[in-house]
Amino acid sequence: MNWWEQFQADFYLNFVKDDRWLYLTRGLKVTLVVTVCSALMGIILGFLVAIVRSTCENTGRLKILNAVCKLYLTIIRGTPVVVQLLIIYFIIFGSVRVDKTLTAIIAFGINSGAYQAEIFRSGIQSIPRGQFEAGRSLGFTYGQTMLHIIMPQAFRVCVPTLCNEFITLLKETSVAGYIALEDLTKGGDIIRSRTYSAFMPLIAVALIYLIMVMILTRLVSLLERRLARGTR
Amino acid sequence: MAQDNMAVSAPGEALIRVEHLEKHFDGQIVLKDLSTEIHKGDVVCVIGPSGSGKSTFLRCLNRLEEPTGGHIYMDGIDICDPHTNIDHHRQKMGMVFQQFNLFPQMTIMKNLTLAPMKLQKRSKEEAEAYAEELLKRVGLADRRDSYPGELSGGQQQRIAIVRALCMRPEVMLFDEPTSALDPEMVGEVLNVMKDLAAEKMTMVVVTHEMGFAREVASRVMFLEGGEFIEDGEPTEFFAHPKSERLKSFLGKVL
Numbered sequence: 001m002n003w004w005e006q007f008q009a010d011f012y013l014n015f016v017k018d019d020r021w022l023y024l025t026r027g028l029k030v031t032l033v034v035t036v037c038s039a040l041m042g043i044i045l046g047f048l049v050a051i052v053r054s055t056c057e058n059t060g061r062l063k064i065l066n067a068v069c070k071l072y073l074t075i076i077r078g079t080p081v082v083v084q085l086l087i088i089y090f091i092i093f094g095s096v097r098v099d100k101t102l103t104a105i106i107a108f109g110i111n112s113g114a115y116q117a118e119i120f121r122s123g124i125q126s127i128p129r130g131q132f133e134a135g136r137s138l139g140f141t142y143g144q145t146m147l148h149i150i151m152p153q154a155f156r157v158c159v160p161t162l163c164n165e166f167i168t169l170l171k172e173t174s175v176a177g178y179i180a181l182e183d184l185t186k187g188g189d190i191i192r193s194r195t196y197s198a199f200m201p202l203i204a205v206a207l208i209y210l211i212m213v214m215i216l217t218r219l220v221s222l223l224e225r226r227l228a229r230g231t232r
Numbered sequence: 233m234a235q236d237n238m239a240v241s242a243p244g245e246a247l248i249r250v251e252h253l254e255k256h257f258d259g260q261i262v263l264k265d266l267s268t269e270i271h272k273g274d275v276v277c278v279i280g281p282s283g284s285g286k287s288t289f290l291r292c293l294n295r296l297e298e299p300t301g302g303h304i305y306m307d308g309i310d311i312c313d314p315h316t317n318i319d320h321h322r323q324k325m326g327m328v329f330q331q332f333n334l335f336p337q338m339t340i341m342k343n344l345t346l347a348p349m350k351l352q353k354r355s356k357e358e359a360e361a362y363a364e365e366l367l368k369r370v371g372l373a374d375r376r377d378s379y380p381g382e383l384s385g386g387q388q389q390r391i392a393i394v395r396a397l398c399m400r401p402e403v404m405l406f407d408e409p410t411s412a413l414d415p416e417m418v419g420e421v422l423n424v425m426k427d428l429a430a431e432k433m434t435m436v437v438v439t440h441e442m443g444f445a446r447e448v449a450s451r452v453m454f455l456e457g458g459e460f461i462e463d464g465e466p467t468e469f470f471a472h473p474k475s476e477r478l479k480s481f482l483g484k485v486l
Contacts, residue, residue, distance in 0.1 A: 133296055134333035138347040138399060139323035148346060152337050 014200040020191050024201075027187025028208060034104045034183065035170045041109025042169070046116025049073070051146075053117065054124045058132075059142060069117070076114035082175045084111055089179040100181040104173065112169050119165060123158035124150060156227050163220040167213055174209070184208060247272045247306065247403060247434055248293065254301035255288055255458075262288050264458040266302070270403070270436060275429045277445035277466075278438045280455035281481060286438045289455060290407050293436065294318075294325045307402075323351055326396025330408040332388040334380035340367075340391055341376045344398045352399070359398070366394045370424050386417030390424050397428075404428065406437040442485055446470055454478045 001009070015021040049069045056066035076084065085107040093103055127150050135145030177186035188205035192198045246269040255263035262285045270276055278286045291297035293304060295311060295318050303310050311321050335343050344363035348354045354362075367373045370390040380388055389409055396404060406425070410418045422444050429435060429448045439445060445452050445466060452469045454462040454477075462469065462478045470486075473479045 128331075128333075130329060130331050130333040131335065134327075134329065134335070136319075137294060137296060137322055137325075137327035137329075138396070139319050139321075139351050140347065141319050144350065148350065149335055153335075156337070 010197060010200050013195050014191055014197060015204075018194075020194070023182070023187035023190050024184065024204060024208070027182055027184035030101060030176075030182060031170070031173055031184040034101060034108060034173045034176060034181075035166070037105040038108035038112055038173070039166050039169055041105065042112030042116045042165075045109065045113030046118075046120055049113065049117035050120030050124060053121050055142070057125075073114050073117060076111055081108070081111045081172055082178055085175065085178055100176075100179055103179060104176045104181050104183075108169060108173055108176075111172075112165065115165055115168075116162065119158055119161045120154070123154035123161075126157050127153050159227060160220060160224045163216065163223065167216050167220075170212060170216070171209060246270065247274075248436075249305040250293075250302070251305070252302040253289070253292060253299055253304065255285070255292060255297065256300045262458050263292070263299075266458075266460060268453070268460065268463070270434065272402075272434055273432045273450075275433075275435045275448055275450045276437065277449040277452045278436065278455055279440070279442070279445060279452060279481075284456045285458040286455045287407055290405050290436060290438050293405055294322050294327060296327070323347075323399055324402045326393075326399060326401035326404045328389070328392050328396055328404065328406045328409045330412050332380070332385070332392045332412070334388055334392055334395070336380050339377050339379060340372075340383075343380065343391065344395050347395075348398050363394070363398055366397055367391075369427070370394055384417060385413045386420045389413065389417075389421045393421075393424055393428075403434040403436065406435065406439070408438050408440065410439070410441060440485070442470070442482075454481065456481070 015024075049072065052062050052065045052069050056062045085104065088107045088110075089100075089103050124146075131149055131153065132145055135149040136142070140148065173183060174185040176183045177189065180186075182190070184205055188201040191201035195201070248270040250266055250268050250270075253263055253266040254261075266289065278289065280286045288297055292299045295304075299312055303312050305311070306321055306324070309316060309321070311318060334340075335346070338346065341360060341363060344367075345356065345359040348359040348362070349356060364373065364376070367376060370393070372387060372390060372394075375383060375387065375391075380391070383391065393404075393409075409425070410421050413421065418441070422441065425435070425437070425444070426448055437444075437449070447466075449466045452464060452466045453460055454469075454475075456477055461475050462473065470482065473482055
């Protein structure tokens, strides 16, 4: 057999026979659902934590909440995401059977929230103090100044970094197989275990991630250019 | 400029009364036991060497800087009292900063109408009409749809003055309004301030522009080391300084 015939035979074995390609498409769907949902959860969580942290830094209020947030950031950023996933699956949801996809969303959402919180916070802190003072001097309260003046500017600053966090998150969800969730990576691995041929399924999985990341990166740079327009 | 709010205090009556104002930063004393009165229609210029506490004094007047001790009364209400709603009082005290601090993501019109609409519940039409009128007076009516970044420093500072005026304040606080400007733009900003003074707006101006102080001020205060060294009517103040410190300061800047 020459290499071309070998390739065709491998391709047939790994993807066509027994409809094995379905492992990849189903897995991809799970990966996308987990990524999008945990990203959204992370945005909400990260935003709230960032508000508490900056309010405490700027005004000295919310000290207890701030301590709780700091603890959250330390624990989440100080331990591997796989360990967090396993703890949530086997310990926190140990006795109640929760859907694996939901478990993964919660685990990755909590994890991403910690990183997003710091992105939002540094965005808020990057706005010159004069903007804040200008708002307060007109008679806006702390909250109104944040809402109408600081946040819209901070958001612009955050967007590129935030999108990069989503790209990282997409790749990080590949460890979801640890709780036997059949995401894209797990799908490829299942094919490998059936066919005893590693090359085809794993390279296919890698290519799919790569294409998704390249598309997202392209979107981010377009967005960056758009945001850069019209300012200063 | 048009002052359509009814005067709360009669001319000559103290609008702002400062009593024993103290400010410390980490144990360092910046303002020492300052007391003074600012009357309605006064144009008070505060001068002094850098680090003398003049900006801190001004920023204490609307509590952007929290005083360590003492009292500041506006219209008879102690604004240093924690129970006083400072946000409400700030609406009556316009402030202009050295760095303009316009909101970069908003058009000029949005910069001018945001606070009147959100805080004074004015309609968009009313807020815009008033803003237009003021823009015309400072000669920038054609820039209503520009963004701050598209304007020169002098134009931005004139807009910043208009932004404060749009709230129809009783007093205007200026924190070195021309210090960040290129020399050729200083004049256009000072002219707007002169017009304002001519219309009997109460103003407190921290400045290095001695010419402006001499020509426009009704009163000049010299602050050094956190204390009022001298305080008087400008002709006398500049022609016959009493204290050695003021003499030496004027010798350096004039």
